[in-house]
Amino acid sequence: MSPVVSIGAAARRPCTLVVCRGCCCGDARKNPGIDHVWQLERLRSAAAASRGRFALRTTDCLGPCGQANIVVVQPSHEGRRRGGRPAWIGFVTDDASVDGILAWAEAGGPGIAKLSPTLELQLVDPRKL
Ligand code: FES
Numbered sequence: 001m002s003p004v005v006s007i008g009a010a011a012r013r014p015c016t017l018v019v020c021r022g023c024c025c026g027d028a029r030k031n032p033g034i035d036h037v038w039q040l041e042r043l044r045s046a047a048a049a050s051r052g053r054f055a056l057r058t059t060d061c062l063g064p065c066g067q068a069n070i071v072v073v074q075p076s077h078e079g080r081r082r083g084g085r086p087a088w089i090g091f092v093t094d095d096a097s098v099d100g101i102l103a104w105a106e107a108g109g110p111g112i113a114k115l116s117p118t119l120e121l122q123l124v125d126p127r128k129l
Contacts, residue, residue, distance in 0.1 A: 011077055015054040015109030017101065018072040018086075019043055022061025025069040031093050036069070039098060043071075046102050054105040063129045067091055070124065071101055075110035084111020088124040097122065 019040060020026070026036040040058070047056035054076075062070050067090030075084030087110050089101060100119045107113035115123075 013077040014052055015076045015079060015105050015112075016074040017043060017047065017054060017056045017105060018062075018074060019056060019058050020060075020062045020068070020070040020072075021058045022065070024061070024065035027068070030065070030068050034093050039069070039092075042098060043102070046105075050106065054109065062088075063126070064088070064090060064124050067124050069093055073101065073105060073109050076108065076112065079109055079111030082111040084109065086110065087115060087119075088126050089119055089122050090124040091122050 021040065024030040026040065028034070028036060044056055047054055062072065064070055069090075069092040071089050071092050073087045073089065075086065089097070092098065092101065096118065100116045104113055104115055104119065
């Protein structure tokens with residue numbers, strides 16, 4: 001078997017936060033009392049300030065609306081090479097969750113750094129959707 005070699009952008013792909021903003025995630029009717037706009041802005045600002053260590057993009061509904069807000073933390077190229085896989089984190093509805101996600105992404109994310117025990121409890125298994 002020959003080794004897998006990534007070239008170009010794939011070889012430099014950073015950890016990426018995929019923030020769901022579909023029908024329920026980010027919707028005040030689903031989760032009232034949360035400043036969803038501010039939450040997204042905070043995540044976006046942190047990604048911009050990370051100078052490429054991690055990135056952010058938004059997406060439409062990912063499926064597990066009952067566990068909104070969903071953020072999927074995708075491994076960097078290096079994290080994936082080390083065995084990291086996307087982590088689906090649910091119930092991202094408080095500052096502590098956002099803090100934990102940002103700390104994990106800053107530290108390298110899946111495959112590079114360990115997920116906090118608190119966020120581990122919030123993991124969603126996309127195979128069970
Ligand atoms: S809107 Fe986020 S999972 Fe459906």
